[in-house]
């Protein structure tokens with residue numbers, strides 16, 4: 001007989017997108033995890049909680065406006081509800097409790113929102129019993145919400161990935177252009193109109209996994225201030241000089257090969273991690289970024305392979321094979337010259353999102 005209380009845990013890694021030249025293309029899943037501890041108590045016949053869902057939360061942003069415990073407002077549960085409503089389920093099952101454990105710092109370029117979107121899509125699948133939804137199909141749902149594929153691709157599939165979007169048929173293009181407020185009605189539309197949200201077209205995005213040399217670790221230097229990704233995208237130009245585009249194309253052709261090769265070649269990796277499409281413009285939001293990237297080289301720092309902005313920033317990602325403390329201390333000292341306080345973490349490539357049943 002099926003149990004009346006169902007329990008499972010969804011675990012989603014954080015991510016570092018771009019890795020220098022791979023703007024909106026490359027993502028790396030890293031070993032810091034968002035966890036959802038979910039309980040569905042089917043003995044309940046009614047709920048006092050909106051949408052039959054109670055949220056509790058511990059971790060980054062706990063108790064702040066950034067993390068709502070209202071399932072009609074919280075990003076994670078709104079995403080889950082989007083998946084459910086595309087499948088004619090209007091609420092969570094009676095009665096759902098989602099306990100969120102989140103060590104991923106918010107707005108720092110370590111993919112907290114990407115992880116929340118991926119975990120939310122998986123939550124919708126699991127509570128809705130939507131077993132036919134493959135990871136590839138879940139990726140389509142993620143891309144209706146997080147419009148760049150790099151960090152959601154890494155958080156969903158794991159490892160070091162290249163992601164790409166398919167050209168869409170005109171009718172599908174119209175469907176992905178719908179306002180986010182229609183995809184994720186907030187607060188769940190106020191009044192439930194019973195209208196199905198727009199479903200994602202099939203096969204919007206794809207990914208390919210690249211090899212990763214086992215010697216390479218990631219040092220994340222995390223400033224204490226936030227840069228919302230939306231703001232860090234607003235500072236980017238609409239058009240680029242051709243030599244800058246060529247510069248990035250030359251490096252992106254090297255990057256996956258250089259990072260997959262064992263033993264790693266520091267000079268090649270350093271060269272392959274240079275960027276002219278996003279980091280120079282984001283310098284305006286992240287004091288010291290250009291000097292840090294320019295000053296940290298394998299020649300001046302043993303063990304270092306390369307340095308880049310993590311995602312939209314402000315975290316700096318240093319790839320290295322040794323001397324992790326020394327590398328972190330040097331970058332922290334540079335930030336300190338601009339009165340910016342940081343902490344740091346040593347991370348490793350991680351597997352993608354998993355669901356474990358009790």
Ligand SMILES: Nc1ncnc2c1ncn2[C@@H]1O[C@H](COP(=O)(O)OP(=O)(O)O)[C@@H](O)[C@H]1O
Nearest residue numbers: 066075106107108109110111112113116228229
């Ligand atoms: N676990 C979570 N639960 C709910 N909302 C979250 C969670 N993680 C992130 N968010 C939302 O995402 C925002 C940060 O997103 P974003 O600016 O894209 O930065 P990041 O680089 O961390 O992804 C937070 O302010 C918060 O609103």
Ligand SMILES: N[C@@H](CCOP(=O)(O)O)C(=O)O
Nearest residue numbers: 017024109110111229311312
């Ligand atoms: N390619 C995107 C990646 C944003 O990642 P996040 O972790 O900062 O949300 C960009 O560079 O804008």
